[in-house]
Amino acid sequence: MRQPVTRRLQAALATLALAAAAGGIVLTAPEASAAAGSATGYATQNGGTTGGAGGQTVRATTGTAIHAALCGRAAAGTPIVIEVEGTINHGNTSKVSGSSCNTADGVIELKQISNVTIVGVGGGAVFDQIGIHIRESSNIIIQNVTVKNVKKSGSPTSNGGDAIGMESGVRNVWVDHTTLEASGGESEGYDGLFDMKADTRYVTLSYSILRNSGRGGLVGSSESDVSNGFVTYHHNLYENIDSRAPLLRGGVGHMFNNHYVRINSSGINSRAGARAKVENNYFEDSKDVLGTFYTDAAGYWQADGNTLDNVTWSSPGEDNNPAGPAMESTTTVSIPYAYSADAAGCVPDVVSRTAGAGKGLKVSDGNCTVQPPTEPTPGPTDPTPGPTDPTPPGGTNLSIGAGSDGSSKASGTSFGHLRDGDLTTYWSPAGSTGHASIKWDSATAVSSVVIREAAGSAGTIGAWRLRDADAGTVLASGDGAGTISFPRTTLRKITFEIVGSTGSPRIAEFETYAD
Numbered sequence: 001m002r003q004p005v006t007r008r009l010q011a012a013l014a015t016l017a018l019a020a021a022a023g024g025i026v027l028t029a030p031e032a033s034a035a036a037g038s039a040t041g042y043a044t045q046n047g048g049t050t051g052g053a054g055g056q057t058v059r060a061t062t063g064t065a066i067h068a069a070l071c072g073r074a075a076a077g078t079p080i081v082i083e084v085e086g087t088i089n090h091g092n093t094s095k096v097s098g099s100s101c102n103t104a105d106g107v108i109e110l111k112q113i114s115n116v117t118i119v120g121v122g123g124g125a126v127f128d129q130i131g132i133h134i135r136e137s138s139n140i141i142i143q144n145v146t147v148k149n150v151k152k153s154g155s156p157t158s159n160g161g162d163a164i165g166m167e168s169g170v171r172n173v174w175v176d177h178t179t180l181e182a183s184g185g186e187s188e189g190y191d192g193l194f195d196m197k198a199d200t201r202y203v204t205l206s207y208s209i210l211r212n213s214g215r216g217g218l219v220g221s222s223e224s225d226v227s228n229g230f231v232t233y234h235h236n237l238y239e240n241i242d243s244r245a246p247l248l249r250g251g252v253g254h255m256f257n258n259h260y261v262r263i264n265s266s267g268i269n270s271r272a273g274a275r276a277k278v279e280n281n282y283f284e285d286s287k288d289v290l291g292t293f294y295t296d297a298a299g300y301w302q303a304d305g306n307t308l309d310n311v312t313w314s315s316p317g318e319d320n321n322p323a324g325p326a327m328e329s330t331t332t333v334s335i336p337y338a339y340s341a342d343a344a345g346c347v348p349d350v351v352s353r354t355a356g357a358g359k360g361l362k363v364s365d366g367n368c369t370v371q372p373p374t375e376p377t378p379g380p381t382d383p384t385p386g387p388t389d390p391t392p393p394g395g396t397n398l399s400i401g402a403g404s405d406g407s408s409k410a411s412g413t414s415f416g417h418l419r420d421g422d423l424t425t426y427w428s429p430a431g432s433t434g435h436a437s438i439k440w441d442s443a444t445a446v447s448s449v450v451i452r453e454a455a456g457s458a459g460t461i462g463a464w465r466l467r468d469a470d471a472g473t474v475l476a477s478g479d480g481a482g483t484i485s486f487p488r489t490t491l492r493k494i495t496f497e498i499v500g501s502t503g504s505p506r507i508a509e510f511e512t513y514a515d
Contacts, residue, residue, distance in 0.1 A: 037363060037373030039141075039174040041232025041254065043204035044337050049172040051117030051141030055079025059121075059472060061086040063093025063130060066108055070116065071098030079115040084125035084145065090156050093130055107159045111135045120144035122435050122497065123407040124358050131159025138171040146179040146357045154189035161191025170200040178208045179356045185214020185242055192244065196228050197221040201251075204232045207363065209239070209356040216245040219253065223272045223297050226250025233258055234339070235347075235364060237355045240264070245289075248274040248299065252333060256280050256341045257364070259351040263289055270299030277333035280305040282347040287312045291322035300331035307344040340366025360432030360462070361500045372462035372500045397421070398446065398512040399438045406436035406495075410504060418510040426454040426506040429498060437469055438512055439493040447488040448513045451481045451496060454506040461507075462500035469493035481507075488514070 152161025229251015
């Protein structure tokens with residue numbers, strides 16, 4: 001017998017309808033993972049950081065849709081993956097109400113919630129003058145997004161001027177492959193790019209770019225706010241930053257394999273009893289990259305294996321205690337998690353090829369070699385990847401004579417080349433990720449796809465997802481080109497989404513078959 005719909009379910013359905021109207025599409029099949037790869041560093045402690053792994057997946061193209069997705073969950077801790085594509089700004093970010101959320105206008109509000117992933121997909125996700133605020137929340141992943149020009153004064157303002165800000169009992173956050181940037185310092189209306197305060201712990205910032213800002217970020221808002229810490233920064237680029245790279249008040253920070261370029265006033269500022277382990281970083285064209293600055297409340301550091309390339313130092317004074325030029329350690333710091341640090345000499349090259357949004361989520365293996373991210377093992381509810389044997393199934397290639405479109409394409413390539421039967425022509429995304437679709441005028445039954453890479457391709461397809469573009473559901477996911485089989489589905493449009501790759505992959509043919 002059909003059960004009556006509860007008020008909570010009615011509310012959830014109404015909110016999800018709002019998400020669809022605002023640019024979000026609910027995907028009914030859970031994903032294998034909330035994000036590609038897995039965290040290294042303090043985000044692996046205290047139970048680990050998995051974000052929305054195992055939950056429902058939602059596609060959003062507006063800030064309102066992001067909020068609606070959060071508010072549409074059964075509870076504030078229900079896992080969810082929010083895939084974001086397009087530009088999020090003040091014009092499309094409004095407050096949404098619900099029992100599983102606490103949102104606000106003009107900021108992406110992750111408040112009093114847990115088990116959430118926000119990941120940029122397709123042509124990319126840009127948060128333009130909109131900050132991401134994490135408050136009283138836990139188990140959050142933010143990956144493959146750009147956040148730029150968030151202001152605390154002037155117009156418009158958002159998130160107190162922080163690109164990403166965390167405060168008030170936040171636990172277990174992994175921010176990965178992001179680009180965080182401003183266009184000046186405090187006098188131009190900007191604050192920090194990556195701030196933590198009021199008891200925020202177990203955080204990793206990895207493979208990200210922080211640039212063109214007066215302040216990189218802080219841990220602790222004052223000399224008395226020392227309950228924060230256990231933060232890892234690795235494989236990040238700090239470029240054209242005046243100070244706070246980071247400022248660490250109390251707690252423990254681990255900084256390894258970062259590339260610091262043009263740190264103009266001071267870099268890693270350990271103070272108020274903080275302890276920093278600083279190893280195998282590359283400091284270039286910078287000043288006072290490590291020490292205690294602008295205070296007599298001393299902090300401490302253990303420095304090992306770093307490279308200093310045109311680094312200058314100020315003289316010690318009452319409120320300044322630079323670590324250089326000798327970079328001698330003043331404490332020892334024990335690290336509780338496993339990690340592999342690249343040699344400092346290769347850090348500029350590795351970071352240039354991996355850090356930031358839109359880089360294909362590439363990572364280092366700890367031996368100065370760049371590789372695609374490791375996809376987690378699919379769970380029992382995940383779509384089963386098809387075999388990678390490129391031998392086509394029987395029957396007619398339904399792509400011939402169909403239409404095609406997709407995300408931004410590389411110069412000189414064409415979506416039409418995906419369905420012309422010619423292996424010498426190809427489509428390539430504008431970057432290392434992107435998506436392409438085959439579409440028909442009427443509903444067409446499809447049960448398998450063959451993805452053929454062009455000979456001499458400049459890159460290799462890594463992780464991918466195959467979607468029913470009509471319904472938004474995931475038909476299959478896996479790694480590499482080849483044949484993909486799935487339950488027979490009737491649709492008008494099917495999309496192949498490249499989630500990760502090496503270089504710029506070239507797809508010669510996107511074949512579709514009914515049998």
